[in-house]
Amino acid sequence: MADDNAAQPGKDNADTPAARERRTDAVLLKMPNHNMDYPHLAVPTLTAALRKNFFKVKQQDVNVLLRDFLLTEEMLKDLAYRFLPELAKAHIDIPADFDRIRNALVYLHYIDNQIGFARVEQVKQKLQARKYEEVFCDEQESSLASLIFVLTGMLHIVIDLALTYDEAGGEIDNPVTNFLHQKVREVAALNPRVVGFSVIQIQRKATLWFARRLKPLIQGKIAVGGPDASTFKEEYLKNNDCIDYAFLKEAETTFLELLRGKPVEQLDGVVFRDAEGNIQVNEPRHDIQLSIFRPDFDGYDLDKFLLPTLPLSTSRGCAFAKCTFCNHYKTYSGYYSNDAVKTVDIIELLAKRYNTRFFHFVDDMLEVKEGTAIAEELIRRDLDVNILTYARFEPQFTDEKILELWHKAGIRVIEWGLESASQEVLKKMIKGVSIRQVQNILDISSQKGIVNKLMLFHNYPGETVDQLKMTVDFLRKNVLEKKVRPFFTVRGRLELRLFTPLEITSRDYSKSPFRKRYERSSSFDSLLGYADEDDYPRKVEYIESFINEMSQYLNENKIFSTNDENMSLDLLILDLKRRGLETAVAVQ
Incomplete structure (x- = not known):
């Protein structure tokens, strides 16, 4: 009897060219929120493992496509003058979220008044077209490029709030979820046997939003993997009927065996539901000799990264x-x-x-x-x-x-x-x-x-x-x-963080180095709270004073600010200088 939990071999799964033409074996997705500077590695690595074995794979970084869509003149105007003002009204009774929206609005209005959204889109397109000499050897253009990286960071907040609002039944016309709904339809049209999401914590909300809307539209299975799935294991399946499997740790071999039709209960490193609907956890046993290190970026929209x-x-x-x-x-x-x-x-x-x-x-x-x-x-x-x-x-x-x-x-x-x-x-x-x-x-x-x-x-x-x-x-x-x-x-x-040696030690009150530890609000939280010592305000004051001092130093020496949004930009500036070009910004 065929295992209903397995990706069905059947005719569609046969290793023949004709079968490959009829159906996509796997669609692998990277969801928001993540940076826009360069691609993440997990999906292209799994893609390489599957394509090496002649499976038909479609991979896409939905995060960068959404950000590219939002960083246009038309959509920035929509965010600044329609969506975010309406979203702010809907959050008037939630001070923390209201303040986040208000700060985003202030920044967007400043950019539009001082520069104009059309110029922002133009410089974004120059970065995507790899016209780096034109951008970073010009003082005005390089300043605009810095603003774009600030904007990409701000979009983390916009996307997060847009998803939360939609999940709560919000009725405002939502550009973020409108875009994602279109992507859901595109994935469903591929008739995939398996849809896989690589997930880190900040991508969980968008991943689950997407999976819930995709599940009724496809016959195939939906799987999650990556650090978040490896940490929370069965939690992904407990309250999310849209998730069929959670892959643990390295998944290239497990995913491959699933596509080959191996019954899921025989796979290592997977969380699944058995025939009675009970959640089962097969712990991983990875053979490092089978590890894949060469990624395959074919089909990724590399021209959308900055x-x-x-x-x-x-x-x-x-x-x-x-x-x-x-x-x-x-x-x-x-x-x-x-x-x-x-x-x-x-x-x-x-x-x-x-x-x-x-x-x-x-x-x-x-x-x-x-x-x-x-x-x-x-x-x-x-x-x-x-x-x-x-x-x-x-x-x-x-x-x-x-x-x-x-x-x-x-x-x-x-x-x-x-x-x-x-x-x-x-x-x-x-x-x-x-x-x-x-x-x-x-x-x-x-x-x-x-x-x-x-x-x-x-x-x-x-x-x-x-x-x-x-x-x-x-x-x-x-x-x-x-x-x-x-x-x-x-x-x-x-x-x-959950499962760190420090967190494990702090579970025992008699050994905890914290004056007080606050438990997680749900079993799906990876961060725990703790009480600061009485001297913490002095620490904050000293750090803020230092940051202000260093901000002045950066401005005086024309050093661009670096963070997670542009961490590899240093390489680019150094290379331009190494080639004898005079850049408008410095690294140090």
């Missing part, structure tokens, strides 16, 4: 995996890396196929030995590339030859995970680094020509005002000495 960067994974998991505040261990089966030669093969292929020289290694960290092997292979092939990567302050970096080699290979920007410049706080975090070692590495790295960025946050349990000042003063010193690029994540307050 920057030419492509993401690439050289490893999965974290080679250190001890930090008390981190739960990245929930995403993958463990730490493992791709062969350096194969990684460079992928870089070379992507560079030629998609006409780019810009890459972001999105690994949790690029381990020293692995990164050096990649650098040596890039140099051997004489590839002209620009790479942004994350790294940990490993002691091996004190060998000057390593970072010199990395820079020569094209690794131009490193985002270092530091978190705090207090040695005592670092010890509590189990970071395994010393501040003296960190400073030594920053000295070497900047001397070799690499742009350094520090990822920091404040308010780790027990952190005093003086310890926070150590962090801020350390950052200020290195920024002013041009050893660190201005990048102010220190304004971020510690997030107590």
Whole structure:
């Protein structure tokens, strides 16, 4: 008897060219909210695994298409003068949401009055057309480009509120959900066997909105995967009849076996409903030899992204995996890396196929030995590339030859995970680094020509005002000495995330480092609240004073502000300068 939970083999699933023409095997989607600078990696990686086995796959980044649609003169006017004013009236009794809408309106009206939405759309189109010299070598154009990245950040709020309002039965004509309804119809018309969503937390709302409206229109199954699904497992199915499967951790093998018709109860790493409707969880058992590292961006609307960067994974998991505040261990089966030669093969292929020289290694960290092997292979092939990567302050970096080699290979920007410049706080975090070692590495790295960025946050349990000042003063010193690029994540307050060692410890009141912990409002929340210490207002005051000081420094030195909306823009500006062009903005 055929398993109703399996993606039915039948005639439509037969591995024949005729069958492939009749039906789409899988539609893979990335939903809002996410950035617009360059594509996410998960969907193209799964697409590559399925296409490698001759399945017919349609992939689409709905997030970037929606943002491109909203960042037009027509739609910006609609947001500023119709939709958001009406939405504000509907939220008059919800102060927090009303303030968010009002702030967005003030900003939109300012832009329209000072610049005009038509000019905003023109510069957006120049970025999409890769006319970067025209934009970033002109002071006015580069200022407009900076505004666009601010606007893309503002759209997170607009999209989120538009979805919430629609789910609550709102009657205002809604440009966000109108666009998404059209996408629902387009996906349904493909008659897919499986629709898959890769989900991080900020995409959950849009994913579930889309799945609820798609489910009645298709006969196929709907699946979620990614970090959010791996964290919440059965929660995705408990209250969402529209979700048939949740894939856990690495899903390329599991998804492939599902399409081949293997009964779902025999799959590893999947949450499903059995014949009686009971939710079952098959824990993942991933064979790392079957891992796919080469993404396939064919069919993605790469021309809608604002920057030419492509993401690439050289490893999965974290080679250190001890930090008390981190739960990245929930995403993958463990730490493992791709062969350096194969990684460079992928870089070379992507560079030629998609006409780019810009890459972001999105690994949790690029381990020293692995990164050096990649650098040596890039140099051997004489590839002209620009790479942004994350790294940990490993002691091996004190060998000057390593970072010199990395820079020569094209690794131009490193985002270092530091978190705090207090040695005592670092010890509590189990970071395994010393501040003296960190400073030594920053000295070497900047001397070799690499742009350094520090990822920091404040308010780790027990952190005093003086310890926070150590962090801020350390950052200020290195920024002013041009050893660190201005990048102010220190304004971020510690997030107590589910399943981190810190969160697990805090469950026991007698061991909790927090004066008070607030439980989640639902089983679908990944963040927990906690009570700040009495000195917290002084911390905020000190950070705000520092940010104001640094804002003036940025303006005086024409340094563009960098954040999650444009994190790889550094690579582009550095490349323009390396080619002898005079840019209107600087990196540091």
